Structures are given as structure tokens and as C-alpha cells.
Amino acid sequence: MQTYRNTVDGLLSEPVSSYEIFNPANGQSLGFAPQSDEQEVERAVQAAMRAQKNWANQSDQERRDITLKIAQILEENSDYLAELITREQGKPLSGPGSRFEMQACVGWTQVPASLELPPETVYEDDERKDTLHRVPLGVVAAIAPWNWPLMIAIWQIIPAIRMGNTVVLKPSEYTPIATLEMVKLINDVLPAGVLNTVTGDGIIGSKLTHHPDISKIMFTGSESTGRQIIEASAKSLSPITLELGGNDAAIVMPGTNIKNIATDLFWGAFLNMGQTCACIKRLYVHEDDYETVMAELSAIASQMKIGDGMDESVLIGPLQNKMQLGKVQELVTDAKGAGCDIREFGEVPDQGYFMPITLVGNIKDGQRLVDEEQFGPALPIIRYSEVEDAIKSANRLEAGLGASLWTDEQAQASELATRLEAGTVWINQHGAIHPMVPFGGNKASGYGVEFGIEGLKAVTQGRVISIKK
Template identity: 35%
Template sequence: MEELEFHNIINDTPRSSPTTHTVTDPRTESPLWPCPIASPADFEDAVASAQIAFKTWKLTPLSERQALLTKLATNLEDHLPLLSQILARESGKSLLLSELDVRTSIAQCLHYAQPANALSDHIQYEDETVKIIATHVPLGVVAAICPWNFPLILSSIKVVSSLVTGNCVIVKPSPFTPYAVMKWIELARGILPPGVLQVLNGGADLGQILTLHPGIAKVSFTGTIAVGKAVMAACAKTLKKVTLELAGNNACIVCADADLPKAVKNVASGAFFNAGQVCVATKRVYVHESVYEEFVRRLVEEVKGNYTMVEDASVPSVFGPVSNKVQFETVKRIVEDCKGKGYEIVAGGEVRESGNAEGKKGFWLEPTIVKGPPDDSVLVKEEQFGPILPVMSWSDEDDVINRSNLANAGLGASVYSSDLAQAERIARRLEAGGVWINKSERPHMGAYFSGFKDSGFGGEMGKQGLLSYSYTQSIHFAK
């Protein structure tokens, strides 16, 4: 791939920096491109530009904002090959998954470009004395602090939610995957008024000043629980609005009457899609004891047959390396803990043995299945966010629900059963923001996505997600 240049975008103008950092390709450990780090002056200029732009952008009719979202979608489509290649290099995804990242971002733009999917005025209450209308007023400048596992998807949902509600937005991509997001916003220059959509690259120090600056009205953050708590504490100093989408150690319950061939395929996809680096990935599986051994056997066959390590990103694959060395070491420690404790590893369990021409191996871990680890093991208690899956058995419904409902996490869950009444009964008792029945966990942009307990504060997507990007004003008409 040709040499590329990247810039922070401030007031629709590319801006370089004497300070840069370089990301490593997770497949090969080869260095990619220098990426400019925004300075404090860049940050102040971006906030000032957004505040100026907001004065007129907030007055732009909804229909015009939605028309511009359609143009953003077209722009993404026009640059899909370039953005996909950049994503593949920085994240370790195959081109297949990288194109999905871009296409889902396109779909998000088009979804909120539809009048039915945006917020509109409505009558809250009416009687013979009064009519009360609810209208939705934009907050101001939104800071979107984004993760590395789906760089475009999880940035664009914050961007389109901000724009359709009349806010300006400053995007801070993850320093592990800054390139595609920065290039997207660079390529989108000229579509929106200057200052409405900007991007700044930086690390934790930039994230901190975004949360503290009085010129930022809202922070939308996706990341770890520990950082999310720090973001919330910082936002409290200026009473910012805040949305947090945090970690989820998601449980899956397979009932005795589940369609095993379908359940196995879905569980494998839920657990090992993008090497398990999905916030709502299947991370703990509880299988009824009557079908436990058969389920494990089928799952091992499915994973060994369809989830393999392929270095060439052009080969269609939903499995790839761990996206960065920090997370690679985290997952590797969990694998070593399982080995050290003598847990039964029935698939995988090894790092990549062969290297590339430079002798570097990349951040590759085999898809790993651990049979029957105890509930108090690190693998079961902590979110692994990588390609390792514990599979436990159960016999009593109340017991498995209690085991599934962790004290600190509740983002997603799934249930497999041929008895839909039973599946729904279990689903309603699971303490998770989203539950999927007879399918793997995949958020839908038309549905509110949020976490219970430490898995989040507020939420994104659906009309309800847009409410957190707005004030709701009640206008009372006397009759």
C-alpha cells in the first residue's frame, strides 16, 4: 500500500504536528505511518471553531442535516476501498471485516437520514386547559472518545447521532487505530460547515482535557470500566452530559432443547468473530448438562474448521489477530493462567509459532476453548476481549441465571432454546442491556444499546439514544 499522510482536521483544515506516533500492523508487527498528535493549541482551536459553528448549525433544519448525512454516506461509499485497506492494516482485520466496518458506517448515516429515525416534536399531554409539546434542543459540542475494535463503526455512530440532533462533534480516535477515522474526516471536508465535524489524534492526556473543558457539552465514551469511571468523574466537574458504553462479560445460556447445529454455529460466531474483540461477544457459555458433551464436541469441530489464523488480509475471514500488543499480552496471560491451573483446553491455546520474513510473529492467538473452568477463575470472572472461551455446564435454571448475572457487568447476553416462551422467560431475568434469542449478539442501530451496572451509563442508537444528545424542552400552550 502506498505511503499515506494523516492530519488532524480543525475547522475543515488539515493540520500536521511536529509530534507523531506510529501504529504497528497487528498481523506482521510492521510499522505503519506517522500520525500527528494534536497539541493543546490544536485542541483549543477545535473547541473554539466548534462553538462558533454551533451557533448556526443548531438552527439548520433537520431535513438539511439529514441530507448532509446522505452525502456523508455517499462520500464513505466513494472511498470504501481506501478506508478498508487502512482499517485492515491498523486493526488486523481482514479486508472482509474492514469493508463491513465501512459499510456499517454508511448504513448508520443512511439510517438517521430517514425522517422516521430522528427526533421530532410531539404532544406530551393535552386536555381542555393545556397542550404540552416536547421539542429537542441540541447540547452544543460533543466529544466522541472512541475505541480500537471497530474504529469507524463506533466513531460514526457518535458522529451521526451528534449531527442529526444539531450538535457539533470532535472525534478522538483510539491511538491504537487512528488512521481510518482521521482519513474519513479528512475526505469528508466540504460536506459540512467548517467546525461541525473535526478530529484530533492523541492519547489519554487529550481524552482528559476533552472531559474537563467547559466548552464541551457532552462526552460519549466507549472503553473500559476503569477509564469510564474516570471520564464520569471528570465530566462531573462541569456537569457535562455523558454516555458510557463499557465492558461486558456476556453470558450465553444453551438449553437442553436447543437446536445444537444452529446454536453451535452462532456461539462460535458470537465468540470468535473479530477474534472475540467485540463488546457484546459471547464470553461465557453455560450449556445444559444433558447436551454439554455433544455441544463441546461440535463447537470444537466448528472452531477448528472455520476459525483459523490467516496472515493474508485479502483472504475472506472473520478471525484475525488481536488488535494491539497491550490486549495481546492481556489475553495471553489469561491463557497461561488456564494452563497453570490445569484447566482442560480442548481447542487452541497457543500463540503463533512461525514468523514473517523479519522474524516477527504478529499478535496471533489460536481460537481457544476451555472446558469447565470454575466460576471463580480469571477466565470466567473477567472480560477476556480476545479469542478464548470458557464453556460450563448447568442443570438448574435458577442457578444458571444467578451464575450468569455478574455483580459488575451487564451489557449483552444470549439464550438458545426451541421453546421460545422458556427463552423469553430466561431473557427477562438476565441483567443485561440487550438479550439475543437463538442468535449471536449483534447490536442493531434501530435498538437502544446500553449496559446495566458497570457496563454503562446511558446508551447509544435507536431514537432513545438520540435523547442523550439533546435537551428536551416542554412548551406549554394555554387553551
């Protein structure tokens, strides 16, 4: 059985210990992941520090060219990496699954390579000229989650190195294998030390974020861990980009043609088995449209095949880990005990971390499945009578990553969108992120943005050069 290895200073690192990774669909062993220790974290950070100055001194065009070479490597190896993602994370190859994730990796690499962030004249008169330059921060600590392990890692890696930083990446301990293989491939075109990895649980993540030579932290994950990272950054004063998940609300406006939006609503909620930060987690439906929404979503759910994502006909796979499966099942059980209408769809395999696609009706604000982010294939559908009530419900929780409005009257929705407390408000779509469009959370869903020009700025610091004429 293969033991995968970290990349440190351009070389594969011999692990001091390892642990086994299993396929969430069938429990089969996928091999062994390396377990980093404090010494490997130190080696990785020092390698990144040594490489950073030379990397930053390369011309902007040279870094852009190398970034495009990375995109080509990702494209050429997309089938190999997609299969690893499916076996390790669980999402199907087909539909909005692992191949889709690899397409996103390519796109989110090509776009930063195409962007420019030139010096900006911020003031000029007869006596002086002041120019703002964007310069790299140094060594970036990137901590990626298990739900979109390669795509989110790319969101962190590519803007950072594009702008002259170096990176130490820690993938989730649940899904390290595909990420380690991707980083190994990328290193074929990068100078040694520009991109390094360490692996392990939160203890290793803490060693990395507490390191005094880290100049920037990028983290996608839970709110509780995000708060710990904020504390860790205080000593080094490292700036942070935090994406701490969400409990996204979607509001279907009264009288909307439900048939026209039902498929988009379904995938807005059940993309990656609901294990996506910007998924619909709470669906608010006008009382007159409630039965129609339940019927339309039920019809779609009943057609979905649940199983091992290596089967090309499967669009719904397992949850990634036993802990997450147990959490979602507990929330559904709580709703069932409260007398909610539980509708389950799909034949669940005997082995693996599977659960049915679950629609939960006759549920209200304040119940656990509504108020706690489920991060799984169970959608609470809540009736409302007045649009004002739905807006208040959407805003009442501390989560503020995304939200959406669904309507046949877009002019009305555009006005209401300004009142929803979320980093992104979509109209007639949900989770429709784009590499040119800034993305980030409000309130307890984090701060800072990724993507586009604003994302490049987030991995740099300003330097003003002021000239007396």
C-alpha cells in the same frame, strides 16, 4: 512515509509531533499519526463552538440531506477505508470483518438520516398547550475505541450532528489512521468546524472531557476510564453516554439442537477475534450437552485460517495490540495452571499479535478467565446442572451489557430473558445490534443508550414551550 493529520475547523492541521503506527499482523509501518497537544484540543473545541449555532440553525431537512451525503461518501470510499481498517486494526477484509464494518458505517448513517424527532404535545386542555421540543446540546466530545474504530465513531458522530450538535472526536491512539481519513472525507460535505479530531493517548482524552465548553460526552471503552470520565463531567455537568464493555454470558438450554446453533455460537464468541464488547465471553452449557458443544465448536474452529486479514481466505486475524495479546495469554495460562481443558486451533503465523482460537473447558465461576473480560479469542465453557444455577451465574458479575439464551423452546426463553441482568438479551443470537434498536448497558457496563429514536434523544435536551390559550 505518510504523516496523517487531524481535521480542525475544516482544515488539515499541521502536527506538532507524531508517532508511528504498525500493522498488528506483520509489524510493518503504516505511517505516522499526529500527536495533539492542549492547544490543538482548544482549537478543536473552539472551532466546534463557533460552528454549532449556524449548524443548529440549518433546517432539519438540510441536516438530513447532508447526513445522506456522508453515507454516500462512506459507500464510495468503503474499499479504501476497509483496507486501512484491516492493516491498522487487524480484522480481516472478508467475513464479519472490515468490509462488514464499512457496511455498518453506511447503515448507521442512513438510518439516523431517515428518523424524525418532531415536537410532541405532552399536555393540552382548554387553558394551555405544552409542547416538548428536542434541541441540540452543543459540542459533543466523542471518544472511540480501537476494536471497531470507524463503526463506533460513526455511532457517536452521526446522531450528534444529525440533531444539530458539533463534534470533537478522539480516536484510539492504537487505531487513528483510518478514522482520520474517514473524517477528512466526511468534511467535504460538512460546514467547517462541525466535525473535528484530536489524537493521542488518555492525556488528550482527559483534556477533551475536562474542557468546560463540552456539552456532552460519548465514550466507549474500559470501566476504569469510564469512571474517570464521570468525574470529569462533574464540573461542567455534561451528560454522558457510556458503553463500558461487558462479560456477556450465553446460556444453552438443556436439550437444544447444538448442530443448529453451533456456527452462530462460534461467531457470537469469536467475532473480531473476540474483541467486541457484546461478544459471548462466558458460555454456560448443560452437563448433558457439554461434550457435544465442545465437539461442534472444535470442528468449526479447526476449519478457520488464521493470518493477515488482507488475504481473502482468512477469517481470523491478529489481536490489535501487544498489550491485549498479553492479557489474553495470561488468562489462558492461568486456566491451564488450574487444570482446565485447553483446546487450541489454527496455525499461528510467526510474526504479529496472533494466538490460536482457544476453547477452555473444565472451568468454573470464580476463575480469572470467567470473571475477567478477556476481549480475545479464548472462550470459557462452563457446565451447569440446573437452569436456575446458570441464571445466577450469568447475573453474578457486575458486567451487564448483553446476554443470550439458546433454545428450541422460545416461549420458555422469553420468560427467562426477563431475569437476565443485561441491557440486551438475545434469543438464539448474540450481538445482533440494529440501528433502529436502542443499545446500552446495565450495572457496570455503563448507562445511556445509542441507536434509533432513543439514541437521537440522547444527544439532545428537552425544551418545553408552554402556551396559555
